[in-house]
Amino acid sequence: MSSVISDATRRRARTSSVVMSRLMQFFMSIEVKHKTGTVVESLITHANGYIKDHAIFRFRVIGEAKIVAILEVEDATVLDTVTSELMYRGPFKVTCTPLTSYERWAKLLGVDVKLTGPAPRKLTGKYVTWFEVTIEHHGIPLEQFLEYWRDEAASILEQRSNGQIEIEIFKVLGERRLHAFSCKDNPEDWEGLMLKLPMWVKMGDQIYKKTKLVTQML
Structure with missing residues (x-):
């Protein structure tokens, strides 16, 4: 009996692993278009409801009629349905960008595998700082640039692993662009931290x- 249970458990684990490997991540931006008489808060609430079942993070941009979210789906065509529903229900501008796991990218760069496991998916602060980052490397050989990036990724992931920061990072697929979300008691503390990061120091x-400052949506 124990052998049967063990085999069944292993099969479920393998199935779960296959399913997880098929999940695709996307960054979605939903903005209420300006129109006189628009009830923004009602539209924001409706938009939040439409994406809720597919999102691992949903944020309201402070001071703007805008939601940004990280969606995770097995079938990318689900997003066509979500976008169609949103645009049918209200004056929304919707953009969707494919992502890749930053931990997977860090592993490709050569960061220690102890730091490149699954992300904790933990952001507990009242306010979250959203960084939209583009990285260039004009005049820097590719090999050296990737070395800088490896050191940067290792530094951030090690600080997260040690509990020094809460941060979730997502890389835009095929581009040198990132979306990062981080919590600190005082968002301005990021100014001092960035000055010490390897890539910031070197390039x-x-x-x-x-x-932007954002708040998590329930």
């Missing part, structure tokens, strides 16, 4: 960031 003039 900070080629890192372009847009920063």
